[in-house]
Amino acid sequence: MADFKIPKATAKRLPLYYRYLNFLHNAGKEKVSSTVLSEAVKVDSATIRRDFSYFGALGKRGYGYDVDSLLAFFAKTLNQDHLTNVALIGVGNLGHALLNYNFRQTNSVRISAAFDVNPDITGTIQSGVPIYPMDELETQLKDQQIDIVILTVPTQAAQDITDRLTKAGVHGILNFTPLRISVPDTVRVQNVDLVNELQTLIYFIDHYSNRPKEEAKQ
Ligand code: ATP
Numbered sequence: 001m002a003d004f005k006i007p008k009a010t011a012k013r014l015p016l017y018y019r020y021l022n023f024l025h026n027a028g029k030e031k032v033s034s035t036v037l038s039e040a041v042k043v044d045s046a047t048i049r050r051d052f053s054y055f056g057a058l059g060k061r062g063y064g065y066d067v068d069s070l071l072a073f074f075a076k077t078l079n080q081d082h083l084t085n086v087a088l089i090g091v092g093n094l095g096h097a098l099l100n101y102n103f104r105q106t107n108s109v110r111i112s113a114a115f116d117v118n119p120d121i122t123g124t125i126q127s128g129v130p131i132y133p134m135d136e137l138e139t140q141l142k143d144q145q146i147d148i149v150i151l152t153v154p155t156q157a158a159q160d161i162t163d164r165l166t167k168a169g170v171h172g173i174l175n176f177t178p179l180r181i182s183v184p185d186t187v188r189v190q191n192v193d194l195v196n197e198l199q200t201l202i203y204f205i206d207h208y209s210n211r212p213k214e215e216a217k218q
Helices: 008-026 032-040 045-053 066-077 093-101 134-143 155-167 194-208 215-216
Strands: 064-066 084-089 109-116 129-132 148-151 172-175 188-191
Touching: 008 032, 008 045, 008 066, 032 045, 032 066, 064 066, 066 093, 084 093, 084 134, 093 109, 129 134, 134 155, 148 155, 148 215
Parallel strands: 084 109, 084 148, 109 129, 148 172, 172 188
Antiparallel strands: none
16 A cells, blocks of 8 residues: 555655644544645645545545545555654764654654764663664664664764665665765665754845844844
8 A cells, every 4th residue: 555656745745744634533523625734734735635646535525535544544654553763873962852852742753772982871871762882883773673863973974874874774864964975876865954954044034034124133
């Protein structure tokens, strides 16, 4: 069922839909129209209808979509029905915050191992997650069958670690470093550059805001 290809842009919206449908389900709602969904997730209803059309006969126009069957479909497609263990490398400020956060709002993903070079923290448990030294990286990933890694190391360490991860058979890297790491086709990278995101936001507010300049400066 989850084996067919859907466009990347659609795939990116699935978690949004999934979260809202869960909310509806918990509120006891059985049906939802694309218009209501559109207002809630801020995606236009034509896009929602097109996205949902990739999932086949799930939607009936005029009747709305059946919340439970959509939810079951998304849970399968998003692998929400099984737990994915991920590792985190670099338990500094950001890494520590992520360990603490640990994606508690979902039952389907959690950080189960962390790695660092700092001997003060290796061998300890932080926020319930064991911190291993880097020389245990390959064996732990293999033993714990982890193939997704969150990278929160200093920029200068990012590429060497990426090369090790690639050799170890990792398939996905969530890269929080500003470096655009190089990987072969077998590895998928998602970049999260928080500084860049914030600066882009500030740039847009400064240059394209509708507010009068004087007010914007205050
Ligand atoms: P952050 O950038 O998250 O705010 P920070 O400023 O506390 O963190 P950084 O110097 O960026 O510290 O390092 C982040 C973490 O990565 C630290 O815990 C550090 O010990 C660890 N680290 C540094 N080099 C490596 C490496 N080669 N392999 C694994 N971990 C590393």
